[in-house]
Amino acid sequence: MISFSTCYLALLLSGAAFAAPVTDPAASGALISSAAHSSSVASSAGHSTSSVSASFLTAPSSSATTGNAVASSTDSAPSSTATVPYISLTPNYPLWNSNDPSTPQAERSSLGASVLGPTNADIVKQNPDLLAPPTTDGGSVPNAKWPYSLSSNRLQTGGWARQQNVNVMPFAENLAGVNMRLEAGAIRELHWHKTAEWAYVLKGTTQVTSVNADGQNYVADVNAGDLWYFPPGVPHSLQGTNDDPDGTEFLLVFPTGDFNEDDTFLLTDWMAHVPAEVLAKNFQTDISTFSQVPAKELYIFPGANPAPPSAAPVSPNGVVPQPFTFNFSSVAPIQVPGGSYKIVDSTTFNVSTQVAAAQISLEPGAMRELHWHPTQDEWGFFLEGQGRMTIFASSGNARTFDYQAGDISYIPATYGHYVENTGSSTLTFLEIFNTDKFEDISLSNWLALIPPALVQAHLGFDNETIASLPKTQRVITAPLNATSSS
Numbered sequence: 001m002i003s004f005s006t007c008y009l010a011l012l013l014s015g016a017a018f019a020a021p022v023t024d025p026a027a028s029g030a031l032i033s034s035a036a037h038s039s040s041v042a043s044s045a046g047h048s049t050s051s052v053s054a055s056f057l058t059a060p061s062s063s064a065t066t067g068n069a070v071a072s073s074t075d076s077a078p079s080s081t082a083t084v085p086y087i088s089l090t091p092n093y094p095l096w097n098s099n100d101p102s103t104p105q106a107e108r109s110s111l112g113a114s115v116l117g118p119t120n121a122d123i124v125k126q127n128p129d130l131l132a133p134p135t136t137d138g139g140s141v142p143n144a145k146w147p148y149s150l151s152s153n154r155l156q157t158g159g160w161a162r163q164q165n166v167n168v169m170p171f172a173e174n175l176a177g178v179n180m181r182l183e184a185g186a187i188r189e190l191h192w193h194k195t196a197e198w199a200y201v202l203k204g205t206t207q208v209t210s211v212n213a214d215g216q217n218y219v220a221d222v223n224a225g226d227l228w229y230f231p232p233g234v235p236h237s238l239q240g241t242n243d244d245p246d247g248t249e250f251l252l253v254f255p256t257g258d259f260n261e262d263d264t265f266l267l268t269d270w271m272a273h274v275p276a277e278v279l280a281k282n283f284q285t286d287i288s289t290f291s292q293v294p295a296k297e298l299y300i301f302p303g304a305n306p307a308p309p310s311a312a313p314v315s316p317n318g319v320v321p322q323p324f325t326f327n328f329s330s331v332a333p334i335q336v337p338g339g340s341y342k343i344v345d346s347t348t349f350n351v352s353t354q355v356a357a358a359q360i361s362l363e364p365g366a367m368r369e370l371h372w373h374p375t376q377d378e379w380g381f382f383l384e385g386q387g388r389m390t391i392f393a394s395s396g397n398a399r400t401f402d403y404q405a406g407d408i409s410y411i412p413a414t415y416g417h418y419v420e421n422t423g424s425s426t427l428t429f430l431e432i433f434n435t436d437k438f439e440d441i442s443l444s445n446w447l448a449l450i451p452p453a454l455v456q457a458h459l460g461f462d463n464e465t466i467a468s469l470p471k472t473q474r475v476i477t478a479p480l481n482a483t484s485s486s
């Protein structure tokens, strides 16, 4: 059995003690440090990030674009507008992309210097915001990116499986994922586990089978873009059909961070660990019946194309009352300027009480708007395109990551974030939560629904800007210069 082990890259990528440059060249001129507040990153989800020292600079500012600061003895000043410097309006674009023919350097504006030693050019090109972070990054935020390409794969006759869990991505405390491939006819053997299982089919058709504790059964074919969900402990199997000559590939998500695909309960593993005479008594048959029971687990193995679901045995107890599969691909996305989105949770996929999800598509330049999820961590998966995300962890802590198709992202509950399409093709990704109902809070919608004077006092917006804030959530924002009429 091949184990999924932590590799060196995992350790490198998950290094929590990341120090991003916090000095903004535009604001550094007269920077005088003042009362330093030592605080820990607030975290309702129990994530610990290191303590940081946030310098609160107080100053009357002469201009909105520079942040000249002088020291002050207090950070609770009478007027909210002139007590701290204003933010810099200097853009912080990613400085290169993965197709860039140039040699990226650890330089942004006047900060940093070229790289003299050896470097992994491909990784650097895919992660511009690690080598040359935006000046808005600061403090310490653990690694929130895991490419499945860095997971050890378990190769079997008929398919493979690779996983991500807290062993490779310690930040992802509350969800874990497995990427699995089955050739046509190949079977992920009959098994069960304590954690619920939610799945999204990436390609082909997967036949799933199951029986619940009431003796009700369920057999269905699940197509690309569609879902299945098995409640905790409910036994199931997965099998590639020949609808696609290549079989199938899918994404499994588990609502716990320490799920281990190698630790599930397998039919053959159990049978091989029960005395043969007990098997005979259990099945009320002769002991010779068991002459072809495998002596070790099969896990993934080749098989013939399955019969259609309609050929399944009829249970005297009927079929499960809430289907274990959901035709998510036939849910029409909500079209908005800049892209589209659709949500699935237990309000429509009734049985899925521990996993909710959204599928978001962004046109080049469009953005999943600034928001957070009030109570649940987000496990993200990038299906196509490339994007950039900054997660804000409170107390001056923020870190920016870049993602490509096949990457996993992770955002703890309450951490503010956005996802921007930084590529030249559509960016599509899944947001997945270990909860029954999808929930998010939009920054612009929040500000639209409170007294305008309060927004003006904090941010100095003019009346016209405040009036233009969206009274219903946008979810997606279009590129600023899009020709869209809305």
Ligand SMILES: *[C@@H]1O[C@H](CO)[C@@H](O)[C@H](O)[C@H]1NC(C)=O
Pocket: 323, 325, 326, 327
């Ligand atoms: C999904 O759609 C297929 C036909 O495309 C249908 O046979 C099946 O019953 C649907 N499944 C659910 C759970 O609605």
Ligand SMILES: *[C@@H]1O[C@H](CO)[C@@H](O)[C@H](O)[C@H]1NC(C)=O
Pocket: 321, 322, 323, 347, 348, 350
């Ligand atoms: C799911 O639950 C909703 C609300 O309770 C109900 O209207 C709907 O019929 C249920 N769907 C299925 C497939 O059972």
Ligand SMILES: *[C@@H]1O[C@H](CO)[C@@H](O)[C@H](O)[C@H]1NC(C)=O
Pocket: 463
């Ligand atoms: C902005 O709105 C406030 C409150 O309605 C009003 O008192 C103020 O005069 C407005 N300012 C401008 C410049 O119109």
Ligand SMILES: *[C@@H]1O[C@H](CO)[C@@H](O)[C@H](O)[C@H]1NC(C)=O
Pocket: 481
């Ligand atoms: C939109 O703005 C970007 C950046 O300012 C610019 O490069 C691009 O050409 C603009 N696109 C259009 C269609 O105006």
